[in-house]
Amino acid sequence: MRNKFFLFFFFMAVCCSVRSQENIVEQIQLRCDSILNLLVKEQDEDKKADLITSFYGTAIDGYPQQLLSLSHKLLAIAKQNNDIYAESAAISAAGQAYRLTGNYVKALELHRKAVALAEESGNKILIGFGLNQMAHIYKDRLENDKALKLYREAYQNFEKAGRNDIWYACMNIGVVYYNMGNYDSSLYYSTEAVNRINNTPGVGNQSSVFANIASIYSQKNVPDSIQKYFTLALDLANSTKSPRYMNTTYVAIAEHFSRIQQYDSSAYYYKNAVNIVSGTEMNNLVLKPAKKLTEYYQNINADSTVKYWKVYSAANDSLYSIRTNQQIQMLTFEEDQRKRDIEAAQVAYQNKIRTGLLLGGLAVFSIVAIILYRNNRQKQKANSKLEKTLVELKQTQSQLIQSEKMASLGELTAGIAHEIQNPLNFINNFSEVNAELIEEMKEELEAGKSKEAVNLANDIKENNIKITHHGKRADSIVKGMLQHSRSSSGQKEPTDINALADECMRLSYHGFRAKDKSFNTITETNFDSSIPKISLLPQDIGRVILNLFTNAFYSVAQKKKVLGDVYNPTVTVRTSRTAKGVAISIRDNGNGVPQKVLDKIFQPFFTTKPTGEGTGLGLSMSYDIITKGHGGELKVETKEGEYAEFIIILPL
């Protein structure tokens, strides 16, 4: 009964098939063309991917030639619109066409390209579909693990996209599990595929999923379900008129009959499977049924045995070498691909490192450049600041030099006042005395006491000499003061160095005492009277000597404060002729100069005096005046705590 039902169905199918296969192919092409038109206009990426998978809803992959033709059209669109979606779809379609005709090497190569493009697009549907199509090759070759792995990846991509396209992956996973003998898993995925299709009307070519479910039930021996699903499969295969789908379904039915040992029926479906693909480009599909038929007729009918053996061997011969080669080529291709992947990974890794290094170098270079730039900027800033500061410093220095002059002048003023009062005391009083003496002399003369008159005249004369002397003394003090306050005339003039030194000592001493009343020191002079007049700037040299005396007095005064009565402060000035010229030495028995500051004392602004008491310019100015102004030397000899001796040497 079951046989009859199938037979009837088959006849119907064959009749329809013969009559309308051409129409159906035409319809498929029309439908594909309309999808192509939509694809050209479509901008949304997911919708594009949907359109691409919908080509396969037309059952076009039952017709390898049509697939190739579709591939060419897609490729044209891709080139025209620079459309990566269309390009991936085109190459995938071509890959499917080559797979269907048994050229797995070419197919694999194309699918890899299609997947790569899909990945470039980043669209999950497109990637899932590309992987799904590539997996078919391994499914066909019963390389189940590889097939399963790829289908699962496809499944995951579809899942992420949240599309019903996942049914393709489910169906195929179901087939692979069937091939592996895992019927429960196969049933699960196949059922899942069916459920998905039910939710999506208009998606065709599901005959193989129903054939697979029927085969599972055949294995599990569930007769009602077997019949139901084979009927569905046959119905759908018929509707597509595709020799491929029909062949697949016939083979599944034949295997079922063989399983339940109804060999006649089995042979019948095997024959149909052979006939439907004979003369098509899918000649490889005759191998399995032809071989089974040869086995079937072996003990029944010699003619038929021979006939199917010939069919089998013809197909096998044409395919054998191809298959063998393919096996080698597949392995080679895969190995090459693997190497290429590794190389690509290596290149990518190297590029990454190179890029990393380059970026690192660039970063370092940038940092260095920035640092250099900043340094430069800062230097420029610092330079302009320095220049400004230098100008300000020069101004300040000249102000300080002036204030140093004024300060020392101030110190001297009181001393000078005293120095003038003293000679004035004599001048005033001696002149008054003289007036009196002259009166007395007149009286003596009138009285005729000429001897007394002469004595008085002598007194008057001596007094007058004193008056003149003290007058000159006052004069030189005033001149000295004026000289000190005046700026240097720049004119060197012959100068008595002994007189200059003596005057400076007195000025300085009294100036110092004017500030410090309790101060007292022994001053000693030791002048070499044979020294001739030296050409020098009297104000400048005078300032130097004054400064050295002031320092000397300061030093002994400090020591006196500490030591008290047991200490006799002494300042000595000595002039002498030396090989180099004239030496003026000013020596004090004060605290001396500490060794650690000895090399600093001639530096500007260096002072050991408390803040406010010294400008720190005295010695540096002195040094400049002697060395630069007069080509001489200013030296110091000292022993800390015992003495300090400053020696000016001026060339003759």
Add this chain to the structure above:
Amino acid sequence: MKILVVDDEKDVQTLFEQRFRKEIKAGELQFDFAFSGEDALVYLNQHEQEAVLILSDINMPGMSGLELLEQIKKKYHKPPPVVMMITAYGDAENYNTAKQLGADDFLTKPVDFSSLKEKLKDIN
């Protein structure tokens, strides 16, 4: 009356001798001179109670007039002689220091001898 004049400038002797020549001739006044503070102390030790009046300069090398004044008033002589300070520094600080140390009078240079003579008459 014996007067000791202390000053580092030796012309002071001539000046005083001539200024007071009449008084010296008349035997009213006797002058001795010391040219430093140290000399003055030596003189005072040697001629105890002789000098009734001491006229001293302040600014002198070595012992200053103020130090001398201090010595005279505190250590050496009982009853101490009259001490007049003669200085070119007429400033308040100098004056106060001198008074504090027991100076009986304070004269500034140039010395006004007629006023000095009046003061001597008062002491006599």
